[in-house]
């Protein structure tokens with residue numbers, strides 16, 4: 001039985017398309033609907049703008065583009081987006097949401113792992129990545145590659161959207177109960193606080209002491225639509241613990257690290273990673289925060305899946321230590337169980353992962 005409130009599952013997302021609540025200039029791709037989200041596709045133009053902006057309560061995004069656009073890039077045959085530049089791309093999908101349905105967007109995990117900063121913008125937006133209940137209008141994606149230049153084209157999928165009716169976040173007592181029956185985070189002493197369950201960083205490393213990777217600068221371009229395309233070592237420097245189990249984050253660098261704990265999202269729930277404490281501004285651990293129903297779920301082949309963390313230090317160098325809490329997972333009810341779970345026949349790339357770079361790289 002479907003709940004009244006909760007995150008829409010795959011079946012309900014395809015119904016949105018059939019009933020004209022989700023509109024697209026072309027048919028959805030076969031694998032575009034995920035267990036609890038929809039991948040958003042780039043349209044055929046990118047506007048290179050001088051700087052990021054927020055439309056605010058009285059402006060359409062297109063008004064701002066008229067003023068701020070420096071150059072228009074055709075994406076039909078693919079184009080390079082350079083690091084350090086800001087682009088706005090109209091998305092193929094637009095919305096006509098019912099009054100009781102809102103949505104939120106996040107970069108896909110593959111996008112976060114490439115250090116591509118993306119945010120969805122709506123007309124009249126006062127917040128990024130948030131789509132208010134009842135929103136009717138176009139969607140735009142702000143894109144700013146930070147470490148590697150990228151190739152994108154019409155139809156590339158960098159961001160994803162979750163739809164929700166009402167609020168259905170689990171409170172701490174409910175979260176603790178679910179953890180007792182389902183082991184959400186494999187920790188002897190689970191830390192449930194701030195509305196979520198804590199994740200800590202692994203800096204002890206694997207049997208070779210590998211703890212993570214640091215992105216190289218001045219690399220070749222990464223085509224976001226191609227898997228197993230590049231040699232890891234052309235883009236990443238491996239990092240080893242060398243017995244100290246700590247890592248000094250340099251503010252100008254981008255790191256891929258991994259959680260100490262295995263993570264589990266049972267099929268009736270969706271999770272999202274949030275910063276450990278928004279007041280501790282020294283570092284941020286992720287761009288991509290959505291964790292799918294079925295991630296880390298043993299019957300979906302996910303036993304032992306860890307969370308891959310995209311880490312950046314802000315103003316000053318910062319020492320991360322093994323076991324330090326770096327984020328929290330908050331859990332929300334699904335409206336109903338998805339027809340397909342993460343990892344089961346969806347071509348999922350990160351089920352049962354340990355320390356794993358994005359799908360674009362090969363050893």
Ligand SMILES: O=c1ccn([C@H]2C[C@H](O)[C@@H](COP(=O)(O)OP(=O)(O)OP(=O)(O)O)O2)c(=O)[nH]1
Pocket residue numbers: 034107108109110111112160273286287288289290291292295306307308309310342347348349350351
């Ligand atoms: O910071 C994050 C965010 C997500 N994940 C995991 C959980 C999530 O369920 C999985 C896949 O995420 P997403 O669907 O965003 O990735 P994708 O790039 O679309 O990959 P796939 O093709 O496997 O769906 O990666 C992480 O390890 N770290």
